[in-house]
Amino acid sequence: MDIRALALLALAGCIGSSAAESQVAPPARCIEGKPYDRGSLRADLVALASPELDGRAPGSPGDTLARKHITERLSCLGLVPVAQPFTAQNGKETANVYAVLKGADPAVGDQIILVAAHHDHLGSGHLGANDNASGVSAMLAVAHDMVARGAPKRTIVFAAFGDEETGMTGSYHFAANAPADVPTGKIVQVINLDMVGSHSSRGYVAAMGTLKNLAATKHLAKLVGRYPRINVGTGGIARGSDFEPFCKLRIPYVFFWTPDARCYHETCDTIERIDEKHLVDIAALAGDLTRALADSETDLAAARQKLGCGVSYPRR
Ligand SMILES: [Zn+2]
Known part of the structure; x- marks a missing residue:
């Protein structure tokens, strides 16, 4: 999560690029187990937040290893990960990594649900287990779940963005230079996972952006009861x-997003502090919401056209 993000929280509730088209998807080898298994989520956390990766600063060897891990995990699910290179704020080369799960419905299959998590962190001894190895691990679990459930009606894109911490450079680059197979005009919903491993810190997960009348707000309200923890x-x-x-x-x-009262952008943001029990449920809820939106009977394109994201933003 970016350092500027901590304002404006008004919770009303509880409190090398290659064309994917030219590639053949490998057979799925990794969809046998349960997607929201605590052990597999932990394996991703360990891989991404290990001292060897040293906090995944953009352009660092740890950044390269993180993207390699994400690419291998998505490939193992039978998806075709694509790297979208860009120059980070520190002048070094990094990349977004994304993969497309094609929608099967002739009417809405070209509409896109984008599930995103940033893979970078601060480096220099800041391992970023919560920020944001937790979000990437959850995103990979959602990808596993979506593949295992079979083709959705709408297309689902899984994206791990780089260089978020200095100002969302990777996601801004992606939005401004959208790949041909992920046109922004077709994205009808974003599900963003950033810092989802500290539910126990304040005792809640915020699902921000769920403003009145938005389609995702209605779907989420129907799903939360499945996750009483x-x-x-x-x-x-x-x-x-x-x-x-x-x-x-x-x-x-x-x-x-789960607030982290003690270790936000501190060196104590390590695997030992991750609240795995609730992380599993947050990932599963995000997966259920992703699927509900992907298969929704609501006209999401019209809803986007009418309501946007529910707030107006100053242009950057
Ligand atoms: Zn952060």
Whole structure:
């Protein structure tokens, strides 16, 4: 999560690029187990937040290893990950990594639900287990779930953005230079996962962007009852994470975020502090919401056209 993000939380509730088209998807090898298994989520956390990766600063060897891990995990699910390179704020080369799960419905299959989490962190001993190895791990679990459930009606895109911490550089780059297979005009919903491993810190997960009358707000309200172990705060307006460039394009978002009262951007943001029990439920809820939106009977394109993301943003 970006450092500027901590304002404006008004919770109303509880409180090398290659064309994917030219590639053949490998057979799925990794969809046997349960997607929201605590052990597999932990394996991703360990891989991404290990001292070896040293906090995944953009352009660092740890950044390269993080993207390699994400690419391998998506490939193992039978998806075709694509790297979208860009220059980070520190002048070094990094990349967004994304993969497309094609929608099967002839009428709405070209509409896109974008599930996003940033893979970078601060480096220099800041390992960023919560910020944002937790979000990437949850995103990978959602990808597993979506593949295992079979083709959705709408297309689902899984994106791990780079260089979020210095101002959402990767997601702004993605939104401004959208790949041909992920046109922003077709994205009808963003689900953003940033810092989802500290539910126990304040006892809730915020689902920001769930403003009145938005389609995702209605779907989420029907799903939260399945997860009695987590408290879900709704209705907040957020700033400073990867949903922002899309909100400026009038694309609605749900931003799952757990406040971290003690270790936000501190060196104590380590695996030992991750609240795995609730992380599993938050990831599963995000997966259910993703699927509900992907298969929704609501005209999401018209809803986006009419309501945007529910707030107006100053242009950057
Ligand atoms: Zn951060």
